[in-house]
Amino acid sequence: MNTLSVKGMDTVKELYKNRSQRVIQLKKEGYPIFGYLCLYPPIEMLTALDIVPYRILGDMKEPITKADTYLPTVVCPFLRSVLDLGLKAKYEFLDGIVTAHICDVGSSMSSIWNYAIKTPFSYHLDTPHTTHETALEQAKGQMQSFKKALEKYTGKKITNQSLKKAITLHNQQRMLVRRLYELKKHDPPLVTGVETLMIIKVLQSLPVNEGNTLLTAVIQEIEERAIPPEKKSARLLVWGSIIDSTPLLDMIEGLDANIVIDDTCVGSRAFFQDVPLTPNLIDGLAKHYLADIKCPRTFNARDYYAKSRQWGTELQERFGYLGDYAKKWNINGVVLESVRYCDTHGYEVPGIKDYFSEIGLPTIYLEHDYTEGALAQLRTRMQGFLEIIN
Amino acid sequence: MIFIFFAGIDLGSTMTKVVILDDTEHICATVVEHTGAEHRKLAYKVMEEALGKAKLSLDDIAYIIATGYGRINVPFADKQLTELTCHARGVNYFFPGACTAVDIGGQDAKGLMIQNGKLLDFVMSDKCAAGTGRFLEVIAAALGITMDDLGALSAASKNRVPISSTCTIFAQQEVVNHLSKGVSVEDIVAGLHDAIASRVVRMVRRLKVEPEVVFTGGVAKNSGMVRALADNLGCPVLVPSEPLLSGAIGAAITGKEMVMKAQAEGRKLETGMRKMGETTFFQQDKV
Numbered sequence: 001m002n003t004l005s006v007k008g009m010d011t012v013k014e015l016y017k018n019r020s021q022r023v024i025q026l027k028k029e030g031y032p033i034f035g036y037l038c039l040y041p042p043i044e045m046l047t048a049l050d051i052v053p054y055r056i057l058g059d060m061k062e063p064i065t066k067a068d069t070y071l072p073t074v075v076c077p078f079l080r081s082v083l084d085l086g087l088k089a090k091y092e093f094l095d096g097i098v099t100a101h102i103c104d105v106g107s108s109m110s111s112i113w114n115y116a117i118k119t120p121f122s123y124h125l126d127t128p129h130t131t132h133e134t135a136l137e138q139a140k141g142q143m144q145s146f147k148k149a150l151e152k153y154t155g156k157k158i159t160n161q162s163l164k165k166a167i168t169l170h171n172q173q174r175m176l177v178r179r180l181y182e183l184k185k186h187d188p189p190l191v192t193g194v195e196t197l198m199i200i201k202v203l204q205s206l207p208v209n210e211g212n213t214l215l216t217a218v219i220q221e222i223e224e225r226a227i228p229p230e231k232k233s234a235r236l237l238v239w240g241s242i243i244d245s246t247p248l249l250d251m252i253e254g255l256d257a258n259i260v261i262d263d264t265c266v267g268s269r270a271f272f273q274d275v276p277l278t279p280n281l282i283d284g285l286a287k288h289y290l291a292d293i294k295c296p297r298t299f300n301a302r303d304y305y306a307k308s309r310q311w312g313t314e315l316q317e318r319f320g321y322l323g324d325y326a327k328k329w330n331i332n333g334v335v336l337e338s339v340r341y342c343d344t345h346g347y348e349v350p351g352i353k354d355y356f357s358e359i360g361l362p363t364i365y366l367e368h369d370y371t372e373g374a375l376a377q378l379r380t381r382m383q384g385f386l387e388i389i390n
Numbered sequence: 391m392i393f394i395f396f397a398g399i400d401l402g403s404t405m406t407k408v409v410i411l412d413d414t415e416h417i418c419a420t421v422v423e424h425t426g427a428e429h430r431k432l433a434y435k436v437m438e439e440a441l442g443k444a445k446l447s448l449d450d451i452a453y454i455i456a457t458g459y460g461r462i463n464v465p466f467a468d469k470q471l472t473e474l475t476c477h478a479r480g481v482n483y484f485f486p487g488a489c490t491a492v493d494i495g496g497q498d499a500k501g502l503m504i505q506n507g508k509l510l511d512f513v514m515s516d517k518c519a520a521g522t523g524r525f526l527e528v529i530a531a532a533l534g535i536t537m538d539d540l541g542a543l544s545a546a547s548k549n550r551v552p553i554s555s556t557c558t559i560f561a562q563q564e565v566v567n568h569l570s571k572g573v574s575v576e577d578i579v580a581g582l583h584d585a586i587a588s589r590v591v592r593m594v595r596r597l598k599v600e601p602e603v604v605f606t607g608g609v610a611k612n613s614g615m616v617r618a619l620a621d622n623l624g625c626p627v628l629v630p631s632e633p634l635l636s637g638a639i640g641a642a643i644t645g646k647e648m649v650m651k652a653q654a655e656g657r658k659l660e661t662g663m664r665k666m667g668e669t670t671f672f673q674q675d676k677v
């Protein structure tokens with residue numbers, strides 16, 4: 001593998017602009033490239049087989065023209081954009097695609113992809129939506145079947161050793177991302193929300209070892225920064241659905257606010273918990289991908305079968321981790337964002353609002369339509385919210 | 391005695407409003423003009439008109455705050471604040487005890503939760519003309535009547551027809567349909583008011599609504615809308631003497647408060663560049 005030349009944030013910015021350039025180069029060198037949708041496919045298995053995992057994202061700048069033939073316009077514009085890019089052959093360099101039952105639209109989109117685009121290898125994980133014992137068993141079974149399918153396709157075995165090595169490499173990346181987020185605890189944070197989004201997006205576009213080398217360089221560069229970002233009145237937590245392009249965060253940070261912590265899926269969500277190295281590695285992977293990733297597509301309350309449930313207790317179980325973030329990153333406001341028509345995130349909003357109101361933090365809910373323009377109205381809301389906080 | 395003056399300019403999507411106040415919060419001059427494409431560029435002319443009315447020059451104004459959608463296109467303002475904060479302050483000027491306000495303007499509707507003139511929380515309608523002044527304009531045009539006729543017409547309704555409140559375009563088709571069936575214009579207009587009010591009230595109920603509710607914005611000038619809003623809220627609705635001006639007044643008062651606070655703390659509040667001329671920047675990169 002020719003190595004990627006690494007110059008910290010400059011490399012991040014360059015790869016952010018054209019994120020497929022590195023994997024296309026690697027494909028020419030003979031490495032298979034597999035796209036994965038959302039955070040649920042266990043990418044460690046791909047790494048174990050020397051397959052490069054590449055996060056499938058949409059493109060806010062590209063008008064959706066072809067996908068409307070297959071999907072109605074009143075569903076998730078991110079998934080519509082993904083399908084649209086697929087139909088326009090923007091993902092034709094992929095040798096495989098791995099999807100999961102992230103949500104109903106995500107599942108439908110995956111099967112439409114198979115029907116209309118025909119990537120050589122395709123696998124859909126039927127990931128459960130709750131975290132109790134039987135769901136975990138189902139998740140383990142799904143992991144096993146996926147492993148077998150990969151082995152059959154590549155003609156190679158995923159050994160205990162190669163999988164352990166891959167998990168360790170990905171855990172290393174998780175540790176590095178957590179170190180990056182440590183730098184955001186400073187006031188002002190040493191790295192902006194916009195930069196963080198760019199870094200994470202680039203990590204999800206590179207082989208794990210190259211991502212780790214790049215991130216190590218980036219962290220060092222940021223730690224030695226002569227001029228840190230500007231100090232602002234508001235320190236915000238951004239929670240929500242996918243934002244894979246910077247304009248929304250840029251709009252927020254263009255006002256009197258710094259985004260210091262997030263719980264979004266091109267953000268901290270995939271990185272804050274390691275995959276446990278259990279005796280049977282599949283068990284650890286299943287637990288991580290089912291229960292540890294805190295996306296609202298999985299219902300996380302513990303006493304799922306309890307007859308009488310207390311709202312306050314349930315909120316604490318489901319969102320207590322956000323309260324921890326709030327304390328550790330010392331925030332004074334919360335932005336709840338959701339891409340339009342994302343019922344999965346939308347239904348979560350009343351509960352999260354209640355949770356933050358209990359712990360005395362103001363929230364604002366922004367629904368955006370996955371475009372880079374038309375931010376004036378959201379800016380007014382955001383600015384009004386900051387005027388209340390400050 | 392030396393008076394100090396403060397100005398608020400509210401560049402709304404449809405109307406531009408300027409208010410000049412003295413330090414006793416007495417209104418010295420007000421100007422209300424259509425915003426239009428030209429006026430967005432020419433906000434300074436509206437300001438000059440207000441200064442002329444008050445017989446003042448720009449230097450007499452201690453602080454100028456711009457608000458509304460066009461707030462960043464005001465090169466002579468010292469500060470920009472959102473219309474949410476300014477309306478809350480303006481509502482308090484007219485009705486000091488008010489805790490809830492509904493503002494329906496040309497292109498959006500807002501609900502505000504207020505405490506002592508401070509904004510506590512808000513809701514705002516989305517990118518959609520239904521439930522705004524624009525909705526009334528479109529339908530009035532379809533009916534061949536003016537906006538000023540709407541209030542009296544709705545009062546004369548005997549049998550209000552229900553109109554779908556979800557979409558301006560579909561509502562327009564519905565209106566034409568009712569007309570062809572022989573429904574009276576009065577009953578259609580009453581139905582329209584109810585459609586807007588019910589849509590806005592559903593949104594505002596996300597906040598804690600405390601009577602009495604203050605109704606501001608251009609649409610509050612329409613007596614039919616005031617009635618429909620009160621019916622849908624189930625409580626009395628108060629309308630300020632100048633419902634269009636609450637944002638501009640709130641901006642001017644906020645400016646006064648900022649200057650007073652700075653004086654009390656023994657510092658001088660810096661003013662902006664005060665460029666009186668055509669706006670050349672329409673980019674909203676930085677506010």
